[in-house]
Amino acid sequence: MDAKTLCLGALMHNEASGYEIRKLFEGGPFSAIYDVSFGSIYPALTVLLDREWATCCVAEQNGRPDKKVYSITQAGRAAFLEALSTTPAPDKMRSEMLFILSFGDHLPRADVLALVDRYIADYEDRLSDIHDRDDDHELPPVRRFVHNFGITMYETALEYLRTHRTVLTEETAPAQSNARQSDEHVVTAGGVQ
Amino acid sequence: MDAKTLCLGALMHNEASGYEIRKLFEGGPFSAIYDVSFGSIYPALTVLLDREWATCCVAEQNGRPDKKVYSITQAGRAAFLEALSTTPAPDKMRSEMLFILSFGDHLPRADVLALVDRYIADYEDRLSDIHDRDDDHELPPVRRFVHNFGITMYETALEYLRTHRTVLTEETAPAQSNARQSDEHVVTAGGVQ
DNA sequence: CTGACATATATCAGACCGATACAAACCGAG
DNA sequence: CTCGGTTTGTATCGGTCTGATATATGTCAG
Structure with missing residues (x-):
């Protein structure tokens, strides 16, 4: 496209x-x-x-x-x-936030929580942008379908982040420093070939 | 990134x-x-x-x-x-499917339904990819958080598409041809400046 | 009256995408 | 048993896109 x-x-x-x-x-x-x-x-x-x-x-x-x-x-x-009329390519997401978070076990837990908070704020802003526009009034049916899809996805993201954030505060001991990691995850040899 | x-x-x-x-x-x-x-x-x-x-x-x-x-x-x-450690950019989505669908009111309803079906199949494939991998076992906490976030988003998309697809089959008369559209949406002058 | 901010157009080096080419090996059908 | 199709694998390249930057006009707050 x-x-x-x-x-x-x-x-x-x-x-x-x-x-x-x-x-x-x-x-x-x-x-x-x-x-x-x-x-x-x-x-x-x-x-x-x-x-x-x-x-x-x-x-x-x-x-x-x-x-x-x-x-x-x-x-x-x-x-x-x-x-x-061309067949559409599959959706492509580019989330630096999720990419960084997916290495969150190597980072101080406080940093992870700050990232999640920023992520939440980000989606809150997007949702309020939508509600500020308020193009709800009398959209044709397919546009309404797409519009509500977006709202549903944003709301789901927010709810997930809010409810599961607490799990990260309660969980077992986090990595205290990003200078040292346990070597358990590091596979330097074997397993291949 | x-x-x-x-x-x-x-x-x-x-x-x-x-x-x-x-x-x-x-x-x-x-x-x-x-x-x-x-x-x-x-x-x-x-x-x-x-x-x-x-x-x-x-x-x-x-x-x-x-x-x-x-x-x-x-x-x-x-x-x-x-x-x-750099502050992450906001998420960027690129969905040709949603872009095309957002003009679905200009297209034959059958085409729209076919697109939605393809979209559903797309996300079904993604979800089954995840379950085929089955990296569920003993992920560290933050990785699990991100992993389940993805699953939640995919499942939400699927559920929305499946449940709201029916609305598009019942709805009022669709545009029959893509060669003619009603001119109601076309604002050619005024309203600006 | 200065600086910050929003509106508005435009350009460009560098990064990226998608297609393509090439190659080695598998497998099922005729 | 060979033909075509699929998977695995590396690599390149033209065209496109991004993100930063430059330029400019106007508002508003302090």
Whole structure:
């Protein structure tokens, strides 16, 4: 799924500037679904103009810098629906938090708990972003299906983190230092070949 | 989180070849956490050798091609724990499936249901991968915490998809064709500025 | 009136992805 | 017994994407 398709998708609902498209993916309705950065969006929008999949006009604003507002064309809509017809790749998660936590047994327990707290705060923010938007009102059925899927996943993550955090405070002696680990986990030879 | 750190993490538990590291992230214990491709892994392993964060030896196998087995060094462990000390970036999800589904109201309902079915099958496979591995036995506490988090998220996704799929079969008339859409959602002017 | 913050566009070096190529070995079907 | 398909395994490369940075306008608080 390339940046051009993602931008076309953003423009399907409404005309938007590059900055606004970015906000749809960061904190907006696409934030639980996909991620794309400025460095991909602006070049992609240029390509959309080249292919006449979008048009652009400058909008002056009061109290803000001007912005370039892009609108999708009929050709753009056709190209978008065509792009949607490819079989989707499986979901890809990139969680630095979980990756670090998966080595939490090598870290001081206090650090682990701090990470979990940060993780909780992160998902609380995401959930409140959703509720602040409040796009609940009269979504078409499939959009509602996707919307509620995201909310369900966030709420599940939060509930798990909150209820199981306590287990980590009660558990047996943690590794006190990250300079020394027990060598039990280190398999240096044998077992292979 | 760059490929070098991800490879070091993989080597923390066990020595491994590039191919084996890839499998840890595709279907293996890291599959719910992070994703990294061959095109990143092999160059990263070369860099690890250069920096003496890993050593390498060729292992002959019976009935299989030779493989190059990498082992993390003490300097590598130090570098890895150092890398873990940075504050983690927020989770990034990339779901082509959800992105396509979020435009499901523009698509024939049968296509949407087929997509949901594929999505369900996808997560069923992931869950059975986890249970096939069965690394449940005696994980250290924080690893268990992360492990069960992944299982919980997968099970929640499956339950949501299964129970709410039925709603999409009962609902009001779907868009019959993807060549025509109602123009109601298309805001071409006004409302901005 | 200074600094911090939000809005807004744009670029670019470096990192990464996905596809591809190559190769060795297995296995089932015809 | 060989043909094609699958698994294991290493490696590279073009095209794409990221994350940081630069630039600029405007608000608001202190």
